[in-house]
Amino acid sequence: MSAVRVKIEPWFRRTLYLGLFISWVSGVLFFVMNNWITVTGDFGPEKHPWQFNVLLVHGAAAFIMLMLFGSILSNHIPMTWKTKRLRKIGITISSFIVIQAVTAYLLYYLANEDIRVIVSYLHLAMGGSLPLLLWAHIKLGRKR
Template identity: 50%
Template sequence: MAYIDVRIPTSYRRLLYLALAVSWVTGIAFFILSRFITVEGDFGPEKHPLQFPTLMVHGAAAFIVMMGYGAVMMNHVSATWRLQRLRGFGITLLVVLLFQVISAYLLYYLSSDEIRGVFANLHALVGLSFPLILTIHIVTGRRQRAQMQAQLEARKAARKQQQAAAA
């Protein structure tokens, strides 16, 4: 099998990782602020004042992640799909991100507090697990790429030896 480089360019990868990190950290911060922290207001306990700005930053980072998701779908996913590399982890990542997008939409528009609570917890749980899934995908992909490069170099060396022996 020929070696084909399917890496995402460094600048795009860094921007995507930054947006993912900001989205992840602000998502955790929002969850903690919304579930565990209240402040005493004029009329009793109320939401922490940083809860809404945190959610705004989370949403902005999520939009950047969605744009990166589209770019990854068009380039990285299509190339690796043809090569049949890491399909399991790749599909898992795509499904997780798709679930996050759909559940975020539902959290914004659902009016039932009961169903909204279920989706909020699922959104938080899946979002919390995303870095682990992504890390496994990246580490496995890098190992596989290194193995493929080593095999390619070994084949080249074997060909050179055969050509030298034939001469």
């Protein structure tokens, strides 16, 4: 039996929370380091040596999130859709995750620095609000 149906098995839910927690913290940390933290190296000011590792962790957690989202897409959404409940917030979370994947792709390959900055803020804003949306979704779902 699948771990993801209308209800989601605790181990899957916890893995989802952990994936979101790690990608949230590492994403925000990377943003702070990239914009505001410099250290003095042998040749003058430079990025903090941990900054690249933070992005490595972020990428790994984000890919795990996308794998989990695959199961939500193929099981949870078709099953809950029939109940007509939580559609608006469910669609909002799903769209945000899809936009995260698209903006992440653009962050990898966009060469235009002006557009890249806008995409980066969009990625940060939507990713930043994901925990709140998910929390509201679950809270509303458990009301009944």
